[in-house]
Structure formats: C-alpha cells, structure tokens
Amino acid sequence: xxxxxxxxxxxxxxxxxxxxxxxxxxxxxxxxxxxxxxxxxxxxxxxxxxxxxxxxxxxxxxxxxxxxxxxxxxxxxxxxxxxxxxxxxxxxxxxxxxxxxxxxxxxxxxxxxxxxxxxxxxxxxxxxxxxxxxxxxxxxxxxxxxxxxxxxxxxxxxxxxxxx
Numbered sequence: 001x002x003x004x005x006x007x008x009x010x011x012x013x014x015x016x017x018x019x020x021x022x023x024x025x026x027x028x029x030x031x032x033x034x035x036x037x038x039x040x041x042x043x044x045x046x047x048x049x050x051x052x053x054x055x056x057x058x059x060x061x062x063x064x065x066x067x068x069x070x071x072x073x074x075x076x077x078x079x080x081x082x083x084x085x086x087x088x089x090x091x092x093x094x095x096x097x098x099x100x101x102x103x104x105x106x107x108x109x110x111x112x113x114x115x116x117x118x119x120x121x122x123x124x125x126x127x128x129x130x131x132x133x134x135x136x137x138x139x140x141x142x143x144x145x146x147x148x149x150x151x152x153x154x155x156x157x158x159x160x161x162x163x164x
Contacts (some may be wrong), residue, residue, distance in 0.1 A: 013103070014126055015125050016147075016150065021113060023115070027151040031058075032161075034058050035058060041160065042157055043149070047061070048076065049070075051065065059086055061083060063082065065081050065095070067079040072145070079100065081097060081098070081099075093107045102131075108121075109122075120157075
C-alpha cells in the first residue's frame with residue numbers, strides 16, 4: 001500500500017508525515033534504518049550528503065552524528081544531530097543540534113503489519129531558518145525540497161528491499 005506524504009502547518013512549526021509498508025521483517029528493517037551508514041544510501045546525491053563522524057553500525061541514545069550537506073545548490077553547511085531516544089525495533093528519534101533549520105526533530109516508528117511485513121512511519125517537525133523570510137520561502141523552496149527528499153527515500157527503500 002502506498003501512502004501520501006502529508007504536510008501540516010502548525011503556526012511556525014511544519015510537520016511532515018510519511019508512511020511506507022515493506023515486505024520485510026521488523027528486525028531487517030530496524031537493522032537497516034538504525035545503522036547511520038545507510039542514510040547515505042537513501043539520500044539524493046544532489047544533497048552532497050557525507051557523514052563526517054564515525055557513527056558505528058547502530059544508533060544509541062545521546063549519540064552525536066556530524067554530516068556535511070548541501071540543502072540548496074548555493075548553500076553548504078554542517079549538520080549535527082543527536083539521537084535522543086531509542087526503543088529497539090520500535091522507535092528512535094533524532095534532533096538537529098546545528099544545521100540548516102531553526103528546529104528539526106525526526107521520529108522513526110517501526111511496526112509489524114498483519115501481512116508479515118513492517119510499516120515505517122516518519123514524523124518530522126521543523127522550523128525553517130531565517131524567521132519570516134524562511135516561512136515565506138517554505139512553500140516555494142523548503143517544503144518542495146523536503147518532499148523531494150522523502151519521495152526519493154521512499155523509492156530507494158523500495159528498490160533496496162524489493163530487489164532481494
């Protein structure tokens with residue numbers, strides 16, 4: 001089943017919700033998504049995404065991960081995130097400590113489905129940078145860019161898991 005990517009605007013904070021069903025086990029999905037090294041595999045190349053810190057094979061609470069990213073063609077920056085919560089094979093959350101957004105909080109949920117697969121739910125709450133200018137830029141530049149990233153991720157995850 002394919003789910004739409006949903007955007008909500010709650011004042012200054014914007015929310016993206018994305019769902020994806022995969023015909024894999026919960027442990028296989030968890031092992032892939034909880035490995036920081038796999039993020040590069042599901043991120044569009046034009047973001048210039050590169051992990052700067054040795055992040056190991058699995059996330060853990062309070063883990064700090066540093067990236068280099070090009071969110072817009074004319075803007076390169078470092079992005080530093082912290083893994084704030086981990087409930088193995090169920091949920092993890094990360095937040096931006098430094099980077100291109102005023103606020104970025106990303107929750108990842110994993111749930112077994114009746115058909116023997118797994119449903120992955122991403123919920124991202126973010127505040128664009130630059131105050132009012134960022135809110136003006138959001139519907140024209142920022143939101144379409146985030147949608148493009150999550151659509152790419154959905155397709156890439158399908159390729160990776162369905163080709164097996």
